Amino acid sequence: MRIVPFGAAREVTGSCHLLLAEGRQVLLDCGMFQGREEGKNQEPFGFQPSRLAAVVLSHAHLDHVGRLPKLFREGYRGPVYATRATALLMRIVLEDALKVMEEPFFDEEDLETLFRHLKPLEYGEWLRLGDLTLSLGQAGHLPGSAFVVVHGEGKTLVYSGDLGNRQKQVLPDPSLPPKADLVLSEGTYGDRPHRPFPETVAEFLGILGHTLAQGGKAFIPTFAVERAQEILYVLYQHGHRLPRAPIYLDSPMAERVLELYPHLVRYFSEEVQLYFLQGKNPFRPPGLQVVESAEVSRALTREEGPMVVLAGSGMLTGGRILHHLKHGLADPKNALIFVGYQPRGGLGAEIIARPERVRLLGQEVPLRASVHTLGGFSGHAGQDELLAWLEGQPRVVLVHGEEEKLQGLGALLASRGQEASLATFGEGVEV
Ligand SMILES: [Zn+2]
Structure with missing residues (x-):
């Protein structure tokens, strides 16, 4: 062989x-x-x-x-x-x-x-x-x-x-x-090794709590398969500890995956299966709003916080996350939270190095929002x-x-x- x-x-x-x-x-x-x-x-x-x-x-x-x-x-x-x-x-x-x-x-x-x-x-x-x-x-x-x-x-x-x-x-x-x-x-x-997962979740909730309490926007670039839904799961379990704010899932592909999940119940952990058995969908936290159209997505960039925005692409190679960041990175109340791998040489890695300005969709934007990297969601x-x-x-x-x-x-x-x-x-x- x-x-x-x-x-x-x-x-x-x-x-x-x-x-x-x-x-x-x-x-x-x-x-x-x-x-x-x-x-x-x-x-x-x-x-x-x-x-x-x-x-x-x-x-x-x-x-x-x-x-x-x-x-x-x-x-x-x-x-x-x-x-x-x-x-x-x-x-x-x-x-x-x-x-x-x-x-x-x-x-x-x-x-x-x-x-x-x-x-x-x-x-x-x-x-x-x-x-x-x-x-x-x-x-x-x-x-x-x-x-x-x-x-x-x-x-x-x-x-x-x-x-x-x-x-x-x-x-x-x-x-x-x-x-x-x-x-x-x-x-x-x-x-x-990865750091202990409970520490990752605690840090994530700390950043969100602080950002939302100030009326800021928390931007989370997410891969549409698995990572976006996992973040929604964490928000479902712990969201009651955070200031009330809408959670926008601004990724049509992540929404397609989210719609598929109830049909895949037996492939999840027992903890997740139990929620479904009790008639709950733990991937849809209270306050979740799915953004379908690109116009609604663009309108969201002009709205005031507090809000959580999950959008693709996870590595900032394209997608709706870019216009959210273009309009949101100049505001020190806002936070950009990376929950996925950023390859060397990519835009994510560039932002993590905290330059004074970032080029987004052909425009220079001052980087005043806080930037966080949480490797534990790997x-x-x-x-x-x-x-x-x-x-x-x-x-x-x-x-x-x-x-x-x-x-x-x-x-x-x-x-x-x-x-x-x-x-x-x-x-x-x-x-
Ligand atoms: Zn894989």
Whole structure:
């Protein structure tokens, strides 16, 4: 059995790994390259799509599913296996991606072809392809997210997908994988553990309380899948401790996900399931107002606080958050709260460095609002959680992380007597 990484090798995006076993080729994820690596989406895959027997997905994030339509564009017509939650979330994610892409490398027809080839595979079910078997385990990263266990040629391979942050409450904790001959593991936060989650929530509520009490606006740039809803969940649980203020969800995509959530109840933590069983939707806090149209969104920038504004994009690469910041950053009563990762070189990182002025939508704006970064909302396992998940695994190949972080994690694994190496694009590893 061999596994060949064709993405997320010493980087965080483009997850796509080719498995060769029992005379078959199976693809694990088929993600999009994002940010500076975007150009690579136009390049050939490195394998022949028409020769694949199946595709198995770990979760619905764009960097794990974004090149699937290209796979169909280039001749693949086989099944794509995923949990029902992954399949449903993926539709929203891919339709949005097509809408905002500057240089599309697929079209609506490719999307429809892909959707027709989706096949459900739930946690613990066995997918049999001749003598090759695959199954999914709980990864706790998104509703329906999974790691993949493969048995073939007398060997066992585990592919982690993305592992969730077990401190958070919305999703189940990741399950432990079986002992394997090789684990292909993510290492996004291989360099450090996360701070305790209750501290993150306390700091978040402190900033909100202070901002709203002054009549200010709290701007929270959010990813539309999972992070926006998680912030709403925290507001549902703790909002009664804050000054009364409207909460605007100014992201049509996040609203689509929010509408889907009651249909995915069984994919959440027991705590969340209990709310739904009691007839409550814990992702819709009191005071929530969904902003549909762009005109209402623009009008909101002229309104007085206090208010909470959740808007995309999470990394400030576009979207409605930009006009809120353009009109709001000059006011010292306001606060900008980052609850998601900001890549080096991006606008978020620039603002976090606190320059005197920021260029937004072609205009220079003085930065007088307070700026806060809360890393504890991360959707990924921290270093300590990764080490615990990988404990006792003799061989680990690391993917999905910046090179220094993967090297740090690799050194720690080696110090525990585990063999660890970094994946290289296109270079197969024998299991
Ligand atoms: Zn992910």
